[in-house]
Amino acid sequence: MSTVREQTVAAPPGASVAAVPAWRIVVDALRGVEHDYTAGSVRRAVVLLAIPMVMEMAMESIFAVVDVFWVSRLGADAVATVGLTEAMLAIVYTVALALGIGATAVVARRIGERDEAGAAEAAAQALLLGLIVAASIGVVGAWQTERLLGLMGATPSMIESSSGYARIMFGGNLTVTLLFLINAIYRGAGNAAIAMRMLWLANAINLVLDPLLIFGVGPLPELGVTGAAVATNIGRGTAVVVQLAVLMSGSARIRVRWVHLRLMPAVMWTVCRLSATGFLQILIDTSSWIGLVRVVASFGSEAMAGYTIGIRMVMFAILPAWGLSNAAATMVGQALGAGKPDRAEEAVWTAGRLTMYLLGGIGVVFIVFAPQIAGVFTPDPVIVGHAVTCLRIVSSGFLFFAYGLVLTQAFNGAGDPWTPTWLNFGCFWLWQIPLAWLLALELGWGPSGVYWAITIAFSTFAVVSAIVFRRGGWKQKQV
Secondary structure (H helix, E strand, O other): OOOOEOOOOOOOOOOOOOOOOOHHHHHHHHHHOEOOOOOHHHHHHHHHHHHHHHHHHHHHHHHHHHHHHHHHHHHHHHHHHHHHHHHHOHHHHHHHHHHHHHHHHHHHHHHHOOOHHHHHHHHHHHHHHHHHHHHOOOOOHHHHHHHHHOOOOHHHHHHHHHHHHHHHHHHHHHHHHHHHHHHHHHHHHHHHHHHHHHHHHHHHHHHHHHHHHHHHHOOOOOHHHHHHHHHHHHHHHHHHHHHHHHHHOOOOOOOOOOHOOOOOOHHHHHHHHHHHHHHHHHHHHHHHHHHHHHHOOOHHHHHHHHHHHHHHHHHHHHHHHHHHHHHHHHHHHHHHHHOOOOHHHHHHHHHHHHHHHHHHHHHHHHHHHHHHHHHHOOOOOOHHHHHHHHHHHOOOHHHHHHHHHHHHHHHHHOOHHHHHHHHHHHHHHHHHHHHHHHHHHOOOOOOHHHHHHHHHHHHHHHHHHHHHEEEEHHOOOOO
């Protein structure tokens, strides 16, 4: 594994990406060569960070796809159990992502300040916090597995045959929590390539072990759906062990020592404060979709199926945008730590433009080829029609959506998670849900009213976020 101690070909201050061959930038990004993100070309820095972050996000999405692919061979009960368990584990993913928001903000700021010891302290306290939270969730989840599945609507046969999967996933939630959290630490330090490689490792192990443990190939036991949980946790757990080894070895820019793992209340409180707000922010965002589903469901199962296909494709397509928005968060934190707020702002607008080009291109593909895309999932012409309408209407707002994603992470990277939290609440709960109800039910637009509400709400969010961002209050936030 190459390390970030390799030297990159430095571009002169103010140089554009065009000054360095595109292939060299891609190679440098994937190798993880060392780069000072507080100086030189802003655009080059954003691209160097974004490429491995985009690939990291794509790798994480593969986990769920692989598990469902193999488990689907075991029957409907097994697939349903995986779906119900993933729904319950959403709270774990939310906690992990929220802890990552706090860790990235503090680590990036300390790296920008050239305070590597402070960055290591913040990383260590975030790890302790993650251990405490994951252990608590794991104990309760593993102990009450059957009851939780029952509350989610699992049938007795599902609970009897597949509760082992849910128990292992809950008990092993420490692996996904630490995987997300440590990768957030690496991103804050500017070591995005290491985070990417950890997901490669976890996925490779999961890809190999999934069929072997599910079906009992060779001397391995046939574990059924439980085998998917074992494979996933072995893959993620192995990656976490390697993450910790790299984090403590000094082969990355940030190095955590045993002395940093003692309780530091002030540092832990800073990470906890930012993470708690991040948790609320993500919860408001994700839970707002429940209201939309309730409106769409009133038009029947075919409309609901079309909505599900359309939104799943939208969510999968915007993964690259998450990588670019994470790059903006790191750039903002490090630039503010270095006392360069203007550079931080330039990085955000640069990342926003690149994300707009990317999502704009994807949006055009969705609009033109929506029938073909939806047809891959179902031959039912009615469901395809609903999915096509969803894809085309929601995709029409991708240009705004691109900036909304980047600006959210920019606020988080600056240590100001409250601003996007309030904006999420206003735009998605107080605006999007009532608008969807009004357009779809009261004005008779049907499911299309929900899709237009999504596009209008995200566009509103992007515009309001840009106005607030330009005011510059985030530049004064202390972390």
